[in-house]
Amino acid sequence: MEMVGNREFSDYRDLSDDECHALIKSAKASLGDDLVILGHHYQRADVYQHADLKGDSLKLSRLASQADSEHIIFCGVHFMAEVADIMSKSSQKALLPDLAAGCSMADMANLSKVSRAWNELKSVLGSEMSVTPITYINSAADLKAFCGEHGGIVCTSSNASQIVSWGLTQQDKILFFPDQHLGRWSGHQLGLMNDSDMKVWDPDLWMGGLSEEEIKSAKILLWKGHCSVHQMFQPSHIARFRDQHPDGYVISHPECRFEVCDQSDFVGSTEYIVETIAAAQPNTHWLVGTELNLVNRIAEEFRPQGKLVEFMSPLVCMCSTMNRIDPQHLAWQLDNLLEGTVVNQICVPDSEKDMARLSLERMLSIS
Numbered sequence: 001m002e003m004v005g006n007r008e009f010s011d012y013r014d015l016s017d018d019e020c021h022a023l024i025k026s027a028k029a030s031l032g033d034d035l036v037i038l039g040h041h042y043q044r045a046d047v048y049q050h051a052d053l054k055g056d057s058l059k060l061s062r063l064a065s066q067a068d069s070e071h072i073i074f075c076g077v078h079f080m081a082e083v084a085d086i087m088s089k090s091s092q093k094a095l096l097p098d099l100a101a102g103c104s105m106a107d108m109a110n111l112s113k114v115s116r117a118w119n120e121l122k123s124v125l126g127s128e129m130s131v132t133p134i135t136y137i138n139s140a141a142d143l144k145a146f147c148g149e150h151g152g153i154v155c156t157s158s159n160a161s162q163i164v165s166w167g168l169t170q171q172d173k174i175l176f177f178p179d180q181h182l183g184r185w186s187g188h189q190l191g192l193m194n195d196s197d198m199k200v201w202d203p204d205l206w207m208g209g210l211s212e213e214e215i216k217s218a219k220i221l222l223w224k225g226h227c228s229v230h231q232m233f234q235p236s237h238i239a240r241f242r243d244q245h246p247d248g249y250v251i252s253h254p255e256c257r258f259e260v261c262d263q264s265d266f267v268g269s270t271e272y273i274v275e276t277i278a279a280a281q282p283n284t285h286w287l288v289g290t291e292l293n294l295v296n297r298i299a300e301e302f303r304p305q306g307k308l309v310e311f312m313s314p315l316v317c318m319c320s321t322m323n324r325i326d327p328q329h330l331a332w333q334l335d336n337l338l339e340g341t342v343v344n345q346i347c348v349p350d351s352e353k354d355m356a357r358l359s360l361e362r363m364l365s366i367s
């Protein structure tokens with residue numbers, strides 16, 4: 001059951017989208033500068049339209065650190081609202097319209113598994129081991145704090161290669177979690193091409209399922225995690241598009257598997273995808289490997305320029321957790337705020353905040 005404010009969510013569940021849009025607009029007008037709504041590119045259109053500031057994880061984490069409003073509503077998933085809480089001032093409150101909006105990839109790593117992996121690595125490499133932990137921003141706050149404590153850092157899909165490169169200047173190797181695909185693509189961008197350079201660490205196996213020799217010779221240990229949405233895209237989808245549209249372009253997000261990235265003309269974050277297609281010549285044809293809500297939005301936006309934008313998979317694959325943020329939850333949260341009740345506040349414990357902020361600030365200072 002939703003946390004109950006002055007108003008209960010059950011009173012909003014059956015409101016029409018139009019009724020919710022009217023409530024949201026009216027509440028936003030009344031709350032004025034006390035409120036800012038951040039919207040991730042993957043948000044559904046009926047929520048995205050209400051965001052004051054829009055972007056990918058890197059852009060939004062910067063914006064969260066610069067916001068002055070007392071209330072920051074994050075239309076995204078749980079770890080994003082945690083970042084807003086970590087990066088904002090103590091007087092500000094970060095809110096998530098639906099607490100069930102999580103990220104399945106972020107859930108593939110947790111502090112107990114990462115700590116165990118760290119100790120196993122120590123048993124092979126010795127207590128003076130030289131490893132930089134890097135966590136993708138799609139992770140819980142306690143993992144960001146772990147990185148802060150151990151000389152590590154956070155990365156996003158916009159800056160992962162740069163951050164991995166930094167990590168290798170700090171220490172001999174990197175433990176990269178939770179997305180193996182982003183880690184692999186970043187290492188590949190830096191020229192790590194040998195089989196021994198990057199090894200998958202399976203957190204459910206002793207020593208990650210690797211031999212001591214494999215651990216010692218690897219430059220990057222890739223946590224065995226992935227995004228269930230981007231995992232759907234296949235090289236066969238690209239091959240079919242190229243057959244039908246030999247002059248077309250393929251652009252993919254680095255959470256896609258290596259073969260998809262390798263066969264794409266362009267690879268980059270959501271922000272990069274939007275900017276690349278925006279800057280392209282009119283009447284070009286694009287196949288895009290990222291979340292469906294974003295692809296639908298840019299298809300609509302660039303159609304007047306004659307740009308045809310197609311989704312990579314024949315199957316519908318949107319981020320179902322991101323999709324839980326709907327106009328009904330946003331209207332409910334805003335109406336409660338109007339009455340002075342804060343519902344679904346995201347509070348990162350103080351014991352994690354400082355170290356998590358350190359790992360985020362390291363990232364922002366070098367990217």
Ligand code: SF4
Pocket residue numbers: 042077102103104105106138227228229230291319320321322
């Ligand atoms: S698209 Fe994938 S990585 Fe992004 S929030 Fe959804 S599940 Fe997580």
